[in-house]
Amino acid sequence: MAEPGRADGVRNRRLLLRAATEAFAECGVDVPMSEIAQRAGVAKGTVFRHFPTKDDLLAAIMMQLLDRLLGTADRLLRAADAGRALRDFMAHGIGLLAADRAFCEVIGRPSLQHAEVREAIDRLCDSVEDLTARARHQGAVRGDITGTDIVLLLGGIHQTAQPLLDREPRAWQRFLEIAFDGLCARDSAALPYPPPARLRMPDPSSASHPVTA
Amino acid sequence: MAEPGRADGVRNRRLLLRAATEAFAECGVDVPMSEIAQRAGVAKGTVFRHFPTKDDLLAAIMMQLLDRLLGTADRLLRAADAGRALRDFMAHGIGLLAADRAFCEVIGRPSLQHAEVREAIDRLCDSVEDLTARARHQGAVRGDITGTDIVLLLGGIHQTAQPLLDREPRAWQRFLEIAFDGLCARDSAALPYPPPARLRMPDPSSASHPVTA
Amino acid sequence: MAEPGRADGVRNRRLLLRAATEAFAECGVDVPMSEIAQRAGVAKGTVFRHFPTKDDLLAAIMMQLLDRLLGTADRLLRAADAGRALRDFMAHGIGLLAADRAFCEVIGRPSLQHAEVREAIDRLCDSVEDLTARARHQGAVRGDITGTDIVLLLGGIHQTAQPLLDREPRAWQRFLEIAFDGLCARDSAALPYPPPARLRMPDPSSASHPVTA
Amino acid sequence: MAEPGRADGVRNRRLLLRAATEAFAECGVDVPMSEIAQRAGVAKGTVFRHFPTKDDLLAAIMMQLLDRLLGTADRLLRAADAGRALRDFMAHGIGLLAADRAFCEVIGRPSLQHAEVREAIDRLCDSVEDLTARARHQGAVRGDITGTDIVLLLGGIHQTAQPLLDREPRAWQRFLEIAFDGLCARDSAALPYPPPARLRMPDPSSASHPVTA
DNA sequence: AATGAATGAGAATTCATTCAT
DNA sequence: TATGAATGAATTCTCATTCAT
Numbered sequence: 001m002a003e004p005g006r007a008d009g010v011r012n013r014r015l016l017l018r019a020a021t022e023a024f025a026e027c028g029v030d031v032p033m034s035e036i037a038q039r040a041g042v043a044k045g046t047v048f049r050h051f052p053t054k055d056d057l058l059a060a061i062m063m064q065l066l067d068r069l070l071g072t073a074d075r076l077l078r079a080a081d082a083g084r085a086l087r088d089f090m091a092h093g094i095g096l097l098a099a100d101r102a103f104c105e106v107i108g109r110p111s112l113q114h115a116e117v118r119e120a121i122d123r124l125c126d127s128v129e130d131l132t133a134r135a136r137h138q139g140a141v142r143g144d145i146t147g148t149d150i151v152l153l154l155g156g157i158h159q160t161a162q163p164l165l166d167r168e169p170r171a172w173q174r175f176l177e178i179a180f181d182g183l184c185a186r187d188s189a190a191l192p193y194p195p196p197a198r199l200r201m202p203d204p205s206s207a208s209h210p211v212t213a
Numbered sequence: 214m215a216e217p218g219r220a221d222g223v224r225n226r227r228l229l230l231r232a233a234t235e236a237f238a239e240c241g242v243d244v245p246m247s248e249i250a251q252r253a254g255v256a257k258g259t260v261f262r263h264f265p266t267k268d269d270l271l272a273a274i275m276m277q278l279l280d281r282l283l284g285t286a287d288r289l290l291r292a293a294d295a296g297r298a299l300r301d302f303m304a305h306g307i308g309l310l311a312a313d314r315a316f317c318e319v320i321g322r323p324s325l326q327h328a329e330v331r332e333a334i335d336r337l338c339d340s341v342e343d344l345t346a347r348a349r350h351q352g353a354v355r356g357d358i359t360g361t362d363i364v365l366l367l368g369g370i371h372q373t374a375q376p377l378l379d380r381e382p383r384a385w386q387r388f389l390e391i392a393f394d395g396l397c398a399r400d401s402a403a404l405p406y407p408p409p410a411r412l413r414m415p416d417p418s419s420a421s422h423p424v425t426a
Numbered sequence: 427m428a429e430p431g432r433a434d435g436v437r438n439r440r441l442l443l444r445a446a447t448e449a450f451a452e453c454g455v456d457v458p459m460s461e462i463a464q465r466a467g468v469a470k471g472t473v474f475r476h477f478p479t480k481d482d483l484l485a486a487i488m489m490q491l492l493d494r495l496l497g498t499a500d501r502l503l504r505a506a507d508a509g510r511a512l513r514d515f516m517a518h519g520i521g522l523l524a525a526d527r528a529f530c531e532v533i534g535r536p537s538l539q540h541a542e543v544r545e546a547i548d549r550l551c552d553s554v555e556d557l558t559a560r561a562r563h564q565g566a567v568r569g570d571i572t573g574t575d576i577v578l579l580l581g582g583i584h585q586t587a588q589p590l591l592d593r594e595p596r597a598w599q600r601f602l603e604i605a606f607d608g609l610c611a612r613d614s615a616a617l618p619y620p621p622p623a624r625l626r627m628p629d630p631s632s633a634s635h636p637v638t639a
Numbered sequence: 640m641a642e643p644g645r646a647d648g649v650r651n652r653r654l655l656l657r658a659a660t661e662a663f664a665e666c667g668v669d670v671p672m673s674e675i676a677q678r679a680g681v682a683k684g685t686v687f688r689h690f691p692t693k694d695d696l697l698a699a700i701m702m703q704l705l706d707r708l709l710g711t712a713d714r715l716l717r718a719a720d721a722g723r724a725l726r727d728f729m730a731h732g733i734g735l736l737a738a739d740r741a742f743c744e745v746i747g748r749p750s751l752q753h754a755e756v757r758e759a760i761d762r763l764c765d766s767v768e769d770l771t772a773r774a775r776h777q778g779a780v781r782g783d784i785t786g787t788d789i790v791l792l793l794g795g796i797h798q799t800a801q802p803l804l805d806r807e808p809r810a811w812q813r814f815l816e817i818a819f820d821g822l823c824a825r826d827s828a829a830l831p832y833p834p835p836a837r838l839r840m841p842d843p844s845s846a847s848h849p850v851t852a
Numbered sequence: 853a854a855t856g857a858a859t860g861a862g863a864a865t866t867c868a869t870t871c872a873t
Numbered sequence: 874t875a876t877g878a879a880t881g882a883a884t885t886c887t888c889a890t891t892c893a894t
Contacts, residue, residue, distance in 0.1 A: 009878060028318075030243070032863065043880045048865065050878095149391075152373045156388065160369025164409050174406035175369065178362075182395030193387035196377050222853075245888060256855045261890065434893080435857055456669070458884060469859045474886060476857095575817075578799045582814065586795025590835050600788075600832035601795065608821030619813035622803050647874080671867060682876040687869065 059114040066120035073127035083140025097158035146195040228253045238313040271324035279333040286340035296353025310371040359408040441466045485540040492546040499553035509566025523584040572621040664739040697750035705759040712766035722779025736797040785834040
């Protein structure tokens with residue numbers, strides 16, 4: 001509108017990502033692009049200049065998350081105590097999710113099919129698999145726990161605590177502890193269901209059920 | 214011309230609920246009302262005769278779910294093995310959620326604020342609290358686990374397995390087992406975060422943060 | 427399942443077609459749907475209720491034109507004087523085009539790829555081919571004139587007179603006469619270019635050049 | 640630092656005209672300005688520096704066309720065989736139009752109202768009138784054919800062949816021959832409609848009917 | 853009561869044009 | 874002068890909801 005001057009493109013991109021992350025986190029993926037523009041203090045057209053479609057914007061936000069997760073996972077691969085490292089990774093990941101309501105809703109959206117996002121998820125799965133394997137070998141978790149279990153639990157634990165997040169932003173720690181105790185339980189019987197297959201983002205072709213497996 | 218219209222009305226209401234449950238489960242809450250009307254084999258106007266707004270329809274579906282959960286909880290209160298009963302309750306609840314993609318999305322919607330729904334959630338929490346207390350007293354779960362933990366875990370475990378649901382509809386059993394092992398872990402240290410407060414549906418007035426606590 | 431409100435629907439569809447024909451004729455295909463709605467005296471949504479996309483509306487208008495042309499062609503096939511019939515057909519066709527500026531612009535639009543439209547064009551070409559063959563056999567036109575020539579000339583003659591249409595709505599008669607004289611010229615040398623192939627609407631797949639051949 | 644910027648400006652203007660001609664020819668007048676900028680290898684702002692509005696750019700392209708037509712007409716005025724000259728002029732003109740899909744669409748656009756364009760059209764009409772008068776006097780065309788007829792036929796013949804252009808870029812020669820035969824037909828009855836008035840571009844004020852006369 | 857046509861407030865997206873650097 | 878980021882009006886289309894029949 002009466003915006004004084006044209007801001008640096010880089011700066012606006014950052015403003016937009018911040019505004020979008022916030023808006024998606026608060027309102028979910030159905031928040032209008034115009035709301036995001038407003039929060040970023042730019043005109044609607046500027047959003048589309050930086051992110052040609054809404055799904056491109058969602059994908060960019062996913063990438064932020066995935067990049068941070070990947071960085072953490074790779075760093076923790078060098079830790080001596082693999083069990084501790086695995087738990088730290090989960091804590092970090094859940095903490096990131098806790099800031100973003102959109103994560104649950106983004107599943108099944110075309111944004112997950114961006115080549116970039118698919119690759120990042122793939123790389124993340126690789127690293128978490130390594131992280132988990134080390135914990136398994138050190139006896140820190142049961143022998144039948146896989147990296148995919150861990151990735152799935154990230155979202156699940158976050159979701160468990162989500163209704164509390166407003167009033168108790170750290171409540172997820174409670175459920176992480178419970179889950180981690182379950183992951184360790186060495187003397188228990190075999191789990192009643194085999195380990196899940198590696199996560200595969202759905203091909204852009206399959207249109208029926210939009211959920212991944 | 215005694216009551217045929219009324220009978221029709223009852224029948225249509227049932228058709229609509231079935232169709233809506235199915236449609237929401239398959240497509241999520243963004244499915245158009247027209248799609249629901251079509252699946253039910255009635256005209257759009259008829260949907261609105263029975264459910265004045267979309268959120269009323271969502272609330273009715275929530276009520277179905279909650280009623281079934283409540284029935285199960287109350288029945289299981291009479292079981293001898295309280296640990297077994299708690300686990301059965303969770304399995305039943307997660308199984309219901311697994312059939313309905315809309316459940317995750319409904320959080321934060323005004324449908325959660327229907328007086329009827331709030332009351333049902335309240336009643337459910339009471340029953341699950343009882344169920345959990347019995348399991349606690351029988352030593353089947355740790356002493357610091359509450360009914361609210363259990364209710365929250367319902368959604369969380371479902372969410373953990375959700376990306377697998379298409380290909381492996383029973384995968385949630387694996388994560389229920391893990392979580393339940395964690396709930397039992399008697400020799401562990403205290404949980405790092407205190408038990409959550411009782412679930413409270415948000416007041417219809419507070420519009421900012423749509424998540425409950 | 428009576429048909430009470432449907433009378434309105436039929437009436438509105440007619441209003442819309444009339445309004446759209448007028449609007450396209452006056453303003454070209456770029457006229458906004460909202461303008462058409464306004465001219466028809468209905469709300470925007472009503473246009474889309476009747477014609478799900480703009481191209482559907484354009485296709486419906488094309489169908490009006492093609493149906494009338496086809497009716498005329500078929501009727502004239504029974505005339506005794508084939509040369510006269512062919513000229514009458516052209517006069518009728520050009521008269522229809524003269525009322526519609528959109529016709530020139532619609533070429534290459536997806537509306538031409540509607541199955542219904544393609545079939546109508548096909549049928550029209552068949553009839554005009556017959557009409558032309560009869561004129562050829564009666565010696566009313568040169569031996570190397572085909573139905574496709576005639577169909578193409580319809581648009582061409584209209585286009586020739588178009589800049590005059592506002593002030594002289596019948597000026598196309600002058601150019602029809604000139605063209606028809608050219609079609610008859612029996613003692614002339616062979617035409618410098620072979621007859622065109624049958625008109626074929628482009629496959630929806632070919633996206634490069636949107637013009638038909 | 641004498642005039643390098645100016646030289647750049649001239650060069651850019653030429654690049655832009657070339658790119659725009661090409662883009663309009665391929666895609667029609669709705670091609671975005673950004674596409675033209677890209678084809679010219681300059682930034683969008685540069686397009687607007689040279690042509691303040693899109694219609695200014697269209698007008699400049701019209702001027703190119705008109706200048707070439709005018710040059711040809713004037714050159715052919717000196718030919719001995721006036722009938723041959725007239726036909727050569729038409730062939731040249733149609734050939735130019737055949738390369739430019741935008742020409743048909745430009746009719747009715749404000750670009751036709753540029754003073755410069757109006758003058759060029761006027762001058763062209765004068766020359767073509769002379770050209771036609773000479774052909775008339777030599778008996779090469781009917782006595783009631785005017786220069787305006789010829790100018791109008793340029794667009795009309797092009798339009799006739801347009802649907803074939805993709806596959807048969809020279810098909811217009813067939814229709815030029817037919818039309819020219821019609822123009823010659825000396826023994827025919829009088830044409831059924833009087834010669835058109837001189838072409839007049841519409842006043843910028845009259846906004847209702849966008850077609851010229 | 854049921855129907856389905858009509859409504860109109862948005863939603864995403866495009867693009868000519870402006871303007872700061 | 875050239876650049877390209879920003880603008881915002883305009884456009885197509887969707888969908889919850891209302892209402893006449």
